[in-house]
Amino acid sequence: MNDGDQSTNLLEAIGGAPPAESANIVEVTDIHKFFGHNEVLKGVSMTVKQREVVVVCGPSGSGKTTFIRCVNHLEKIQSGSVKVNGHLIGYREENGKLVSDKERNIAHQRREIGMVFQRFNLFPHKTALGNIIEAPIQVRGTSEDEAIEMGRKLLARVGLAHKEDAYPAQLSGGQQQRVAIARALAMRPAVMLFDEPTSALDPEMIGEVLEVMKELAREGMTMIVVSHEMGFAREVADRVVMMDEGLIIEEGTPEVFFTNPQQERTKSFLSKIL
Amino acid sequence: MLVVLALTVAGCSSTKSTYHYQWNLFFQSIFSPDGQILGGLWLTVIISIIAQVIGVILGVFAALGKMSKVLPIRWFANIYIWFFRGTPLVVQLMFFFFGLSVAKIYTWPDLTLGPLTIDGPIQAGIFALGLNEGAYMAEIVRAGILAVDPGQMEAARALGMTPGKAMRRIVLPQAARVIIPPLGNEFNNMLKTTSLLFVLSVVELYETFNIKQGQFFAPFEFFLAAAVWYLLLTTIWGVIQSWIERRLARGTPGAQAAGPSLTARLIGLRNNSGNQAR
Ligand SMILES: Nc1ncnc2c1ncn2[C@@H]1O[C@H](COP(=O)(O)OP(=O)(O)OP(=O)(O)O)[C@@H](O)[C@H]1O
Ligand SMILES: [Mg+2]
Numbered sequence: 001m002n003d004g005d006q007s008t009n010l011l012e013a014i015g016g017a018p019p020a021e022s023a024n025i026v027e028v029t030d031i032h033k034f035f036g037h038n039e040v041l042k043g044v045s046m047t048v049k050q051r052e053v054v055v056v057c058g059p060s061g062s063g064k065t066t067f068i069r070c071v072n073h074l075e076k077i078q079s080g081s082v083k084v085n086g087h088l089i090g091y092r093e094e095n096g097k098l099v100s101d102k103e104r105n106i107a108h109q110r111r112e113i114g115m116v117f118q119r120f121n122l123f124p125h126k127t128a129l130g131n132i133i134e135a136p137i138q139v140r141g142t143s144e145d146e147a148i149e150m151g152r153k154l155l156a157r158v159g160l161a162h163k164e165d166a167y168p169a170q171l172s173g174g175q176q177q178r179v180a181i182a183r184a185l186a187m188r189p190a191v192m193l194f195d196e197p198t199s200a201l202d203p204e205m206i207g208e209v210l211e212v213m214k215e216l217a218r219e220g221m222t223m224i225v226v227s228h229e230m231g232f233a234r235e236v237a238d239r240v241v242m243m244d245e246g247l248i249i250e251e252g253t254p255e256v257f258f259t260n261p262q263q264e265r266t267k268s269f270l271s272k273i274l
Numbered sequence: 275m276l277v278v279l280a281l282t283v284a285g286c287s288s289t290k291s292t293y294h295y296q297w298n299l300f301f302q303s304i305f306s307p308d309g310q311i312l313g314g315l316w317l318t319v320i321i322s323i324i325a326q327v328i329g330v331i332l333g334v335f336a337a338l339g340k341m342s343k344v345l346p347i348r349w350f351a352n353i354y355i356w357f358f359r360g361t362p363l364v365v366q367l368m369f370f371f372f373g374l375s376v377a378k379i380y381t382w383p384d385l386t387l388g389p390l391t392i393d394g395p396i397q398a399g400i401f402a403l404g405l406n407e408g409a410y411m412a413e414i415v416r417a418g419i420l421a422v423d424p425g426q427m428e429a430a431r432a433l434g435m436t437p438g439k440a441m442r443r444i445v446l447p448q449a450a451r452v453i454i455p456p457l458g459n460e461f462n463n464m465l466k467t468t469s470l471l472f473v474l475s476v477v478e479l480y481e482t483f484n485i486k487q488g489q490f491f492a493p494f495e496f497f498l499a500a501a502v503w504y505l506l507l508t509t510i511w512g513v514i515q516s517w518i519e520r521r522l523a524r525g526t527p528g529a530q531a532a533g534p535s536l537t538a539r540l541i542g543l544r545n546n547s548g549n550q551a552r
Contacts (some may be wrong), residue, residue, distance in 0.1 A: 072432055081506035104436055121429035125447050135433035138443060187433060 006132030010185060010212070012124040013153035018188045020050045020111075021087035022040065022264040023192045025222040031070055033063075033246075040066050042246040043080070051220040055233040055254075058243035059269055064226040065118075068193050069159045071224065073106055074229040075118065085112050085190040110140060114184030114192040115252045117198050128155060128179045129164040132186045140187065147186070154182040158212050174205030178212055185216075192216065194225040228273050234258065296492050303483070303499035314482030315503060321400055321465045321471065321478060328404025329464075330457065333411020338417055338441070351412070358409035363470055366406055369472050371398035395474035403471075407464060416454045418449035451522055458515035479503055479510050 011017050021182050026048035033041035048054050056064050063136050069075040072084055074091035075144045081098060082089040089109050091098040094240040098175060101109075132154055133147035142150075155161050168176050177197055194213065198206040210232050217223060217236035227233065233240050240257040242265075243249040250263045258274075261267050303311060339351030358366065374380045375394070382394030430440035468481035477485070480500055487496035511545050 004520075073432070074428055076430065107431065107434050107436045110432060113432070115429075115432040117425060117429065119425060121423070121425040123426065123429070123444055134443065135430075135435065138439060139434040248457075 009157045009219065010154070010216050012219065013157050014150060014185055014188050017220055018190050020085065020190060022051060022083075024083070024232075025050050025052075025085055026071060026224065027081075027083040028067075028071065029081045029083075030065075031077045031082065032068055033070060033075060041070065041077070041257065042248070045080075046224075046248065048222055048224060050222055051227065052238045053217045053221075053223045053236050054241055055222065055240075056226045056241045056243060057230075057233070057235040057269070063244055063246045065195050068115075068195050068224060068226055070189075070195055072110050072115055074115075076100075077148050081239065084109065088114070089113075098127045107139075111187055111191045114187060114189035116177070116180050116184055116194045116197045118196045120168070120173070120174050120180045121199075122180055122183070124168050127165050127167055128160060128171065129222065131168070131179055132183045135183070136186050150186060150266040151182070154186060157181070158182050159208070163221055164248050171206060171211075173201045174208045176207045177205075181209075181212055181216070191222040191224065194223065194227065196226050196228075198227065198229060222244055230258065230274055242269065244269075283460065296490065296495055299490060299492050300495040300499050303486075304502055310477075310482050310486070311479075312504070313481040314477055315507075317396070317477065318465065318468050318479040319507070321396065321403070321468050322461065323472065325400050325403035325407055326461050326470070327463050328400070328406025329411045329460070330415075332404065332408025333415045334446070336408055336412035337419060338416035340412060341419070355409045357410050358406050363402070363467065364473055366402045367399060367470060367473055370402045371395055376400075382480050395471070395476045396548050399471040399476050403439045403464070403468065407460065410460060411457070414453055415449065416461070418451075418453035419445060421452045422540075446486075454522060455515075455519060458511070458518070462508050462511055462515075465511065466504060469504075485506075 018082065021252060023114055024047050026046065026064055028044060028046045030045050031041055032039065044067055056067070058064055070077050071084065090101055090106055092101050099252055106258065108192050123134065129148065129151045132151040136142040136150065137144055138146040152161070152164060155164050158181060160175060160178055163175060165169060173181065197213065198209050201209065210229060213225070214232065214236050235252050239251055240254050241248055242263070244265050250261060250266045258270065261270060308353060321379055336351045336354055339347045342348050371382060371394070375382050382398050426444050426448060427440055430444040431437065435443065448499055471478055472481040472484060482497045485498035487493040506518045
């Protein structure tokens with residue numbers, strides 16, 4: 001992914017790549033997650049280096065969404081730890097023990113983690129531009145002028161300069177998802193998480209969203225992408241990870257993963273989606 | 275009301291009535307109201323507005339309290355709502371004014387704000403009406419918040435907003451769309467409910483006419499005139515409410531179709547406002 005000279009369109013709009021404070025942007029260590037008695041994540045670990053793009057796939061119910069939500073602590077974990085850019089997420093270390101952090105601190109930590117949802121979750125009462133500038137102004141304390149300038153640049157870079165005053169309901173799914181990506185980027189995150197960003201879209205709109213994501217990957221954004229878009233994975237992923245029943249059962253470079261999977265379950269899964 | 279009118283008219287024509295109608299008193303009260311009537315009208319409107327504002331604010335807090343993760347806060351909110359929805363407003367009014375003042379817990383001294391002096395009964399009345407209204411608003415606000423897609427809260431939090439900020443900036447503005455139509459109905463009720471303040475001898479619109487009918491012994495004319503004034507208030511409010519709702523539906527595309535029409539609202543709204551028995 002390190003095409004140093006590639007145009008830095010999207011990241012340029014937010015003032016360049018966000019500073020990395022740690023070589024491993026994401027460090028997930030042996031996390032366990034229960035919903036009631038149902039253990040949904042059974043000890044998942046993952047390390048993502050700066051500029052790395054990891055694609056996560058796996059059958060429905062295998063815990064992909066839950067995993068990605070644990071990374072920014074939208075779900076509490078019962079054991080293990082998550083570090084993003086060197087900081088523990090959701091927990092503090094006190095005398096060698098992990099204790100739950102305050103909401104305010106967790107909110108602070110989430111500024112480093114961009115998230116794009118399957119169903120966009122744009123704010124319907126705000127325009128496209130309003131969606132993008134909301135968090136920089138409210139959370140980062142960016143001045144309104146500065147936020148608007150950045151917001152307009154971002155909108156232009158995702159091909160929606162002409163839609164800044166449109167409300168989400170006036171945009172197509174593909175356009176909404178591009179605004180959602182711009183909204184997450186506006187916080188200058190160290191990592192971007194995507195949970196099946198194209199699976200709620202009509203087929204003809206998938207391409208435009210994937211294009212933006214590929215561009216982002218080429219520019220060196222660190223990304224974890226839950227997706228079954230194998231073309232995307234082949235093109236930009238450094239690693240593909242297979243989850244099944246709450247565990248990572250296989251991972252590898254796209255070449256190896258797609259051409260020579262080791263696990264039976266991976267083979268049968270791939271045969272279904274390819 | 276029309277039924278009563280029809281019955282009265284029918285009654286008059288069949289039997290020789292001894293009641294001497296003074297229609298001039300009625301028409302005067304409507305077309306050239308004196309200072310007392312205008313004063314009562316003003317007091318009704320201003321008390322309604324202040325009590326409703328207090329009610330909305332308390333309602334938001336009570337709704338948030340009810341949904342809080344902290345158990346004692348939930349208890350507190352539930353007890354508040356339970357008490358004010360479970361007791362008659364008259365009892366609340368009497369308790370907060372006479373109860374507190376006679377027991378010397380709080381004697382409701384006059385409050386002077388610049389040129390304006392608000393006497394104790396009015397303060398107590400606003401206080402009780404506001405608290406009472408807050409308990410009803412709590413359910414309305416809660417329903418509004420629950421109607422907002424939970425994904426909105428998540429998206430806001432994923433962007434680094436604290437839960438409080440996400441609630442204020444993202445969830446409540448969207449809940450407002452759901453809250454405003456029933457809030458309008460609440461205010462319609464409030465305009466009429468203020469008449470109960472007569473128990474504290476607050477001379478608002480109803481009590482003004484009550485005093486007048488006693489002076490002239492013309493209950494028919496004056497209470498009819500009072501009804502007309504209340505109708506005027508609620509009708510004007512109905513028009514404003516429709517206008518607000520139409521604007522609201524326009525400002526945010528994707529909103530569900532505007533609420534009931536003005537006529538439907540004026541005629542049919544008490545059926546679904548659900549809390550007329552206070
Ligand atoms: N909030 C919740 N409460 C209870 N169980 C849940 C909750 N969210 C997810 N689960 C359960 O956890 C398991 C993993 O769900 P998850 O959504 O992470 O799977 P997924 O891999 O993202 O599936 P899909 O491909 O369908 O999106 C499922 O069995 C699901 O039923
Ligand atoms: Mg999922």
